[in-house]
Amino acid sequence: MSTERDPSTRNPRPFPYELRTFPMRLVDGKVPDEVAKWTQAVALGFYGNAPTAEDIAKFAVMEEVDGRMSTGAYLTDAPGHAGAWGPEYPVATYAYHRKNLNVGGGTLLPVHQITAVTVRPSHRRRGILRAMISSDLAQAKAAGIPMAALTASEAVIYGRFGFGVATHVCQVEVASRGGIGFHNPAAAARGTVEVADPLTVRDLHNGIFARVHAATFGSIGRHDMYRLIASGQGNYASLEPSRNVRAALHYDAAGAVDGYVSYQPDESATPPTVKIVDLLAAGEGAYLALWNYLGSLDLIERVTWDMAPEADPLEWAMAAKRDYKRTGTEDHLWLRILDAPAALAARSYAADGRITIHIGDPLGHASGIFSIEVAHGTATVTRCREDGSVAPELSMGVSELSSAYLGAVTARILQAAGRLREEMPGAAARFDALFALPVAAHSLTNF
Template identity: 85%
Template sequence: MSTDREPSTRHPRPFPYELRTFPVRLVDGEVPAEVASWTQAVALGFYGNAPTPEDIAKFAAVEQVDGRMATGAYLTDAAAPAGAWGPEYPVATYAYHRKTLNVGGGTLLPVHQITAVTVRPSHRRRGILRAMISSDLAQAKAAGIPIAALTASEAVIYGRFGFGVATHVCQVEVASRGGITLLNPGAAALGTVEVADALAVRDLHNEIFARVHAATYGSIGRHDMYRLVASGQGNYADMEPAKNIRAALHYDSAGAVDGYVTYKPDDAARPPTVKIVDLLAAGEGAYLALWNYLGSLDLIERVTWDMAPEVDPLEWAMAAKRDYKRTETEDHLWLRILDAPAALAARPYAADGRVAIHVGDPLGHASGIFRIDVVHGTATVTRCPEDGSVAAELSMGVSELSSLYLGAVTARTLLAAGRLREEHPGAAARFDALFARPDSAHSLTNF
């Protein structure tokens, strides 16, 4: 496009953007132009390096595996000023792919995973994000997906669209000088740990993660890029293989691999530190055995991890519990219920009973009065008429229900926080008795 055109003098429409959605993929081995410009816009929004054509081709190849769909908002009412990016570059980006969420009881619930959300600074506060997310959630609901999810770069954006914090993740530092002493050393002696080439992790990742995902309450599916990230073969910041990623594999008593850890030295840290890149443990004893291996590394005095669970067996296995330090706890997985009856019926319950809730939803997807009847841990969820014939015992927004869904918070805590209303005395306690979980939710996936 020529860069010497005069800016348009037409009066802009109230929303002068066109939303276009297309698959991220290669066509005859080549990157479509719309995918290339969209990828450049994502990199701009996340302050990443400008990707090369080779990088974009690699991104498209892995995202094609996930069936990723991209949306861009394109300015249609004005020409680009001289020297600026042209209209082929979206001023905002958005994408989704679909995996599953472990909601307990062996159920992997279909989930709509949102990612790559950016809005160019010069086009903010014009309703673009609202248009993209409203359209996308409506289509996901129409497709029968009961719940949406994202991991948020900023904490104050997504609540107004009905998302609620559903899991947390911890950054930890574990003192390892002289080894990690365990109260029961035998718990880390099941199977064996051996050093491996990091490339082995790339090929083992999917099988091991599938086992971890099926066994971990709150786990959400990983996208194909994770095979490369875990093995140091590339990421969205740099597709060049890292030269300092090391790996160790855990073998069960039959000699089968049931876990791994990849790690790298943290050259900027003092005392000498290694940082975990990825750790997956699917078999009995694999988790503690891999930590025991990390504690045995010569010349290393500390091990750090950014994806530790809130309740970590390692902390309670260590003889010196104070050598395990949480340096930060942060919201991680955000959920957004789209179909309340389907989502609520999918998860298991701790006790039998009944509670009726009123849910408000600014987008209308999960609004209504719902009676939850639990018998033998399984719920029947009924949408009730809103004519006054059924009285709700608790009233809340969909954001609050989405946070309660996996047990990130209790109804009584939200009641004290002023975020839900108890219409019948004791209803919050009865809700919590139904929704209680013996384990805390933990997700090992960023997206």
């Protein structure tokens, strides 16, 4: 996530900043000073509560689990101002951890997840973000990571660095007064749903998410903080537990937990509403059964969720389809291909075929001409010579390819949008046939 705004112009002044990278961790049981001040700078950038020393220690413990590395931009050789934060506080922050991305066919692709990007307002438009992200992506590419990812607070920043929107999420409202009616009630009554202490969700989260992640195309790994988020025990804005978060577990026919929902009342909403904090369904029937439970809550007339998939089985399971309303759709996961042959070869394909594409990359990591040949759902990707001996059929930027990678957009739509050039007639249609997917990508992870 980022608080940096897209600059229209750049100040040509010298770059008076030093970039320092360090692990988020405790040393001898204590928080290093650089970790404490970096964390305070992040909270400033995202308008979070000023973290206490205890909060920062808890953050560091969880971030060490993720192997998080943090970068700060520090002002050098500049006089301090009385009363202001000193040069030991970074004027910009940036962090990454590494998880994996479900790209279909049972493949979990290593991914470089970027987060905590802020630039102090008084230091914007000086090239700090470009310096941080350019250096970081180069190091990730050198480390053999084929893909970078982020979720963005600002929608106009990251395209110029090669990122493209890869998944969307929907905000939905489901009318629940009198219960949710289903076309096939038996489909929403599989297994058993029982109320549980939210702390149980904290303890079950990692195991259930691992199952959901392995089965969900477009899913990306979660960081350790999610155990607290899902159970209402805190988040990066505040580690104060929410007393009104409730939870229910779904048990399969054998009595094993294969899903949960955590939820809380939305006190500002009319009619009486509960909003879903987190919903994970790993077993067959768990998803509809958990919704069936939510529809049975007394005194509640509406259930809302901000992370619903674009193609939601619930919408088609409900007898009154009009009671399911999308109130918004937003870009969610942004991807950035770093190694084109590795990323394209890892992805699953539903159809066989061949196409040659030219990729432009402003940072040079994925640029080139590549032949993609798919046989039996597996791609062989070959880098072609750029001496004129091979003519590409399509030309696009790495941002466009990164958006098409999980099927968020087709080549023909990108062509109509002026973001892709067809070098040979019919190439966009051939690309779309090759890259077509049987399911829509969906990620349940914010970072």
